[in-house]
Amino acid sequence: MTHLPVQGFSKLSKQEKIDWIVKEYLDDNKDFEKILKSYLNENADLQKLHEEFSENTLTNFYMPYGIAPNFLIDGKIMAIPMVVEESSVVAAASKAAKFWMEKGGFKTTIINTQKLGHTHFIFDAEPHKIKHFFNFNLKKKLMEATDAITSNMRKRGGGILDIKLIDKTSEMENYYQLKASFNTVDSMGANFINSCLEQFGKTLKDEVQKEESFSQVEKDSLQIVMNILSNYTPDCIVRAEVSCKIEDLKDDSGISNEDFAKKFKQAIRIAEIEPYRATTHNKGIMNGVDAVVIATGNDFRATASCAHAYASKSGSYSSLTHCTIDNGIFRFWIDLPISVGVVGGLTNLHPLVKFSLALLGKPSAQELMSILAVSGLAQNFGALRSLITTGIQKGHMKMHLLNILNQMGATEEEKAHFVNYFKDKTVTHHEVISEFEKLRNV
Structure with a gap:
């Protein structure tokens, strides 16, 4: 079937959008x-709030909101909220939390909190003149030009930490960067960073035109390609760790x-x-991290892309976790x-995000970094513990059992039968x- 394009879809009412989608793509199936x-919220105000988070919203897409209790983190017992649809993630994290609570719990360290952004530009001028211009003129002007933008952030203890000129001409002709590092305190800081960078681009353009050491041909060659934060933040690092005597394992x-x-260390080394x-290993880590990122209203795409880029920093993709004996x-x-x-974004808007942050004791951004790292470490420990002992399927498929039964339309009585049946057996789709x-005499 050939579908017709639609004009002004965003301007249609929600009902008009639904009518068009159902008629054009779903054979008018009511x-x-x-x-x-059925997934719209009965609370009209809450529904309107959800619809304003994104564009062309038709309904809501619900995911399970679970709790992993008994996390001892830096001496404090916590219950961690997790939004995830994959079976066994919350269970594995909870089991790991209980295991390590008896051994002193998780310890965390904030190593650094710098975030990065770049003004990418093309400039066909003599490199030594560009460097001199940056060091003795531009850097100061950039700081001055963003003074109003950074004022509130500086009052909270953040702001622009440094600006560097990066020469990338060996990789791309006439390509340079203004690489800026930021401290955004308790905000993720995307809008703040991008606002600063856009001002950098404007100031760079203005100052180049004023600079007498550049010829007019050189001035005319300047192109501001883009001003954008980087989701790769290798200097915004938190460490989470556990340790104990081998006799206590x-x-x-x-x-x-x-x-x-021994087997645990070997499993880590294989992932390294x-x-x-390593890809599957790190995906499991991000099962734990992203579940909490979503629950706290943060950007799970950004955290995942950053983690995977960091896993490749040596030139080969490797494990994010490590082990020694x-x-x-x-x-x-x-x-x-x-x-x-x-603060900012959904943190002050989404009711369940506010609930999550309250549940976690209204953490600072650094404290949330620690919680996220612990969640990822716990998830990885739980997965590796299963892999090197009973195998991953025994626990995972037991959690997946209800999904299979729901697909088959099982009654509550039938579900109870299967939970008991597989109490001491490994669940397989074929066996279910x-x-x-047999149960239904089919």
Whole structure:
């Protein structure tokens, strides 16, 4: 079927949008219209608030909001909110939290909080003149030009930390950057950083035209390509770690403490040297991180892209977590680059985001960084613990069981039967179907 383009879709009312979508793409099936409307919030004000978060909103898309309790982080017991649809993520994090609570819990360290942004520009002028111009004129002018923009941020203890001229002409003809580092305190800071950078672009253009050392041909060659923050923040780093004596690594799977520690370290080393494994390994870490990022109204795409870029900083994609065994001490840690905020954006608007931040004790941005790193470390520990002992499927498929049964239309009584049936068995899709057919005498 060939679909016709639509003009002015954004200007249509919500009902008109729904009518057009259902008619044009869904064969005018009113059941789909009912599905869309069934997810709308009955509270009109709350629904309007949700619709204003994004464009062309038809309805809401719900995801489970769960809690992973018993996290001992830097001496404080916390319950962590997690928004995630994947079976076993919350359970694995909770199990890891309980395991480490008895061994002193998680310790965190904020290593740095610098965020970055760039003005990318093309300038066909003599390099030594550009460098002299930046060092003895432009840098000061850039700071002065953004004084009004940074005023409030400076009052809160943040602002522009430094501006550097980066020569990239060896990689692209006449390509330079103004690389700026920022401290945005408790905000993620995207709008602040981008506003500063856009002013950099304007100031650069104005000052080049005034600079007598450049010829008119050189001045005319200047092109401001773009001014934009970077979601890669390798200098905004938090470390989370756990450690204990090997003799305290008691696992209920029957494996000895020494073998557990040895296999765990081997699993980490494989992820450090093998990108195929590292990709899945780090995805599991981000299961924990992004679930909390979403629950606290932050940008999970930004945190994921930053983490994966950082995992490639050596030139080969590698594990974000590491493990050592020294003098009988097992140590497991993560260095996570992450940029988040607790003010601005959805933090003051979305009711469940406000709930999440209240649940976490209204953390600062640095405290939230620590919580996120711990969540990722716990998730990774839970996954590796399963992989090196019982295997990943035993726990994962047990959590996935209800999804399979719901797809098959099982009743509550049938669900109870299956939970009991698989109490001491590994769940497989084939076995569920087979037992389901027996139960219903199919």
